[in-house]
Amino acid sequence: MAADNYFSTTKRGELQEWRDELNSNNSNNTKIRETLKKIIAGMTVGKDVSSLFSDVLKTIQTDDMERKKLVYLYLINYAKTNPDLAILAVNTFVNDATDRNHPLLRALALRTMSCIRVESITEYLSEPLRLGLEDTDPYVRKTAALAVAKLFSIDPELCRDHFMEPLKGLLRDSNQMVVSNAVAALTDITQQARETVWAVDKEMADTLLTALTECNEWGQSYILDGLATFAPQSVEDAEMVAERVCSRLQHANSAVVLSAIRVLVRLTRGGADFPTMAPEKAQEFLRRARAPIVSLLTSPPEIQYVVLRNVPLLLSVCPDMFAADARVFFCRYNDPSYVKVEKLEILSRLASDQNIDTILAEFKEYSQEVDVDFVRKTIQTIGRCAIALEQSANKCMAVLLELVATKVSYVVQEAIVVMKDVFRRYPSRFEEAIARLAEHLDSLDEPDAKASLVWIVGEYSDRIDNADDLLDWFMDTIAEEQPTVQFQLLTAVVKLYLNRPAESTQAMLHSVLEYVTEKADDPDLRDRGFLYWRMLSADNGFEMARRIVLAERPTLNAKPHELNETLREELLKHFGSLASVYQRPAASFTLVAQPQDDSDSDSEEESDEESEEESAPAQTQEVDNLADLLGGITTAAPPATTAPAARTFKDTKLAGVVAPANGKTLAVMAGFGPSNGKPALKVAVKNMGQAHISGFQVQFNKNPFGMVPESMAMGVPGDSLAPGAVSTVAVPFTFAAAPFTENPRLQVAVKTSEGVAMFAIDVPLHFIAEPVPMDAASILAAWQAAGNEDRAIVPCPKSGAEVCSLLNEAGIHAVAEGDSILTSASLPNGTEGRVPWVCRAMVKAGQMAVASRGGHTGLSSAVTSTMNAILG
């Protein structure tokens, strides 16, 4: 009794104060509202006010709209953590959602209910939602449309059955706000379902285009997103839609403009399912985007950045779009550096033999700036122009040499690095420049610049008179240099010797080889040293080395680095979105089940057979054991025929089991599949955070089958997962005599550097079962003798005979007996080896009812998932 007192605090904190204010019988509406505001304020700054849930809930009934909004806001935030209590609010929700007088209140209640992703609440959502979709007030209809999309994420089936058609009906609503939100909802559902739930045909496109002109900018961008999925039947349709979308390009909102461009890009490029426009026409449409983009470049830097990131994509489909506009991409002195860098990138793409003079003059200006990184990037860009434009390379080189003459240390060094590539592109065009570089030997302090200069000297050692002196100068400090420089020095000295074999160069060669093979720490460097040494000391070594080391080199690729074709196509589809800004496929932002690699599974099947054959003798023995267990009622076939046919374990579908939460960023999906012919747990891990995750370990909880992972290490490549990366690994398991527990769901713990994530998964029993061939009568007898019955009903579109053969393929011995199917198999059991598992199944009206009996209990959910997996 007394112990109670220790836990009841007498301290009166903020929470207690608020609770009293809410509960006090003297509180009037204003007072309660003020208190609620304080609570919401606490909630927004991250205070945990969830303990006030029931107290806040008590204040839900009110006519005061403001107070209602506050309470609803609170509920949305905390309903997830208090699902039981949240139910208490249902009555109010339903009342408010059907309130006759206040459309705002109806909408508010609908929105709140759909935002609370608690299943028990959503079951009451159907009726108000159905009414909401037919409401007389457009604001309520609009809210209901968005609520359908939210409901879809919780209960797709319910949504498909009852709400898709009314939602599509809203596309023809008289109010454009409703239309645009219906489009937004359908787009959202399409993304969630990963399948087309609605198609935009010509008629629909017409409707949308009409609504487009009337709604606000949010609505316009939703509708344009919807139009981006339009697949026209003819070129005329495409041109008609493109023409009407073009009017949106004049919009002041950047999102609308970019969405409009996305529609244009799609319509002009054609696709698998619709015709392509004539190239001239297509270019004409795309060129209309020029002026809007130019004017967007006067918007705030953040928007400029988004636009600039998309410009290269646009250039890839319409290269001459900005041919005369290089000037608009010139950097302003007050541009933030991220904008400047993007502009440089675009300028390098726009540079042509016609405008190179202007652009180079501009670059020269940039190289005087104080931002060192920007200056370096500018110099690199000049080099890229030199490599891309053969006719203008001289002009670029002249600028680079001018920059070298400034003697500013970082300018000189970057210029040397860049020039190295120019030399590689035009092997014998700029020899006179080499002498000028050698003057700056002393000012070099960065490894990259040094390595570049040493490479140049080595490469042209036959034409540089004092190459030996220069290299000798570097040799003095070889011990202090970075490995990159040491590598280049080694190669350069070898080249020098091969070009000018003499006593002095040979001495230098000796000293460098001696150094790298005896004193250097870097094993790669030593190996390369030994390689040269061996080569040179072989018979006829000098000639051979000349042929190899001084061989003609392929010239540098002239193309500036481009995105690969598939990524570019993918990004064009998502023009103007986050995907095109990050230049990563949109799918990489969300957790997607990885498609199975076909070539992979082929090899697995082969190895499958081998391992099965090996295990055949053990199998026979188990069958005998089982016969004993079943009390001798068996007609066990002779061992020769018990060797089972090769089994193929089909992958089960990976399902999300752990979502990132509470500061953890690891998402996990799990299923079962084969690994080297053996059954294994398949786990896909995805890092949804910003930091690397490492230290992957896996462990199973005690389970009735005695399953244990073969190794605690999960085998994630490199044992590290980069941000955004996904890795699918197989966790093979064996059976140990683990202590018996009742729960047949396999509980798995994945330990990483950010903590332990746990989930439970039904074991597909055919992965661990072994067939026990018996005739129908014996199975029936065994079934009647066995206990622990579990029942399951699964959808089954197949006939009894098909099911029978599928079961046999999956490794469960099955025979048809009348209209039912009898199966017999054994399941592992940690403590006793194996126990029998027999089922009677009946297929009727598209469903299969299974009654399972045997040594294990509580199998009904495992049987359900097994049958679902086998029936596909």
Place this chain on the structure above:
Amino acid sequence: MKFGSKGKKSITALVVGLDNSGKSSIVNQFKPKKMMVKEITPTVGFKIEEFKAAGTSWKMYDMSGQGRYRNLWSKFYQEIEAVVFVVDASDRLRMVVAREELKTVIESPELSRAPVLVLLNKTDVAGHEDSATVMDLLELPQLLASHTWTMMSASAVKDEGLEDALSWIVSSVRT
């Protein structure tokens, strides 16, 4: 007990009972004529009704009686001044369940001082149990030994015996 003492100005009451015992109907009848609603549907979660009657302003928590929500009643015990336990007089089968639920409610320390009104509803239905039987079935005298309590018959449908109920609460709530 202080009979005849002047009641409090406002009273917060908790209305509980098994599902379909008629809690919402009773509360509806407590309310002034113009606030009444015509149709009563099963309550999900709870409702709060605020109204003036019998010279007092009332705040009643009308809780859902469905089995799965009953454990949520306890969230509302704080600040409760009176308990109304509604019993369906025609539902003899579940009297035992009702007794258990009532026991759980009145055993909670927050409600140790609250007067308990057991309201026998549906006395208009033919074949209903009479109050003496119900009192026996519910073992009220033993159960409510430490509480101020009474039992009244009423019919929400016919609006019988409800005025007395409110006045009893007003007089028994300790000021």
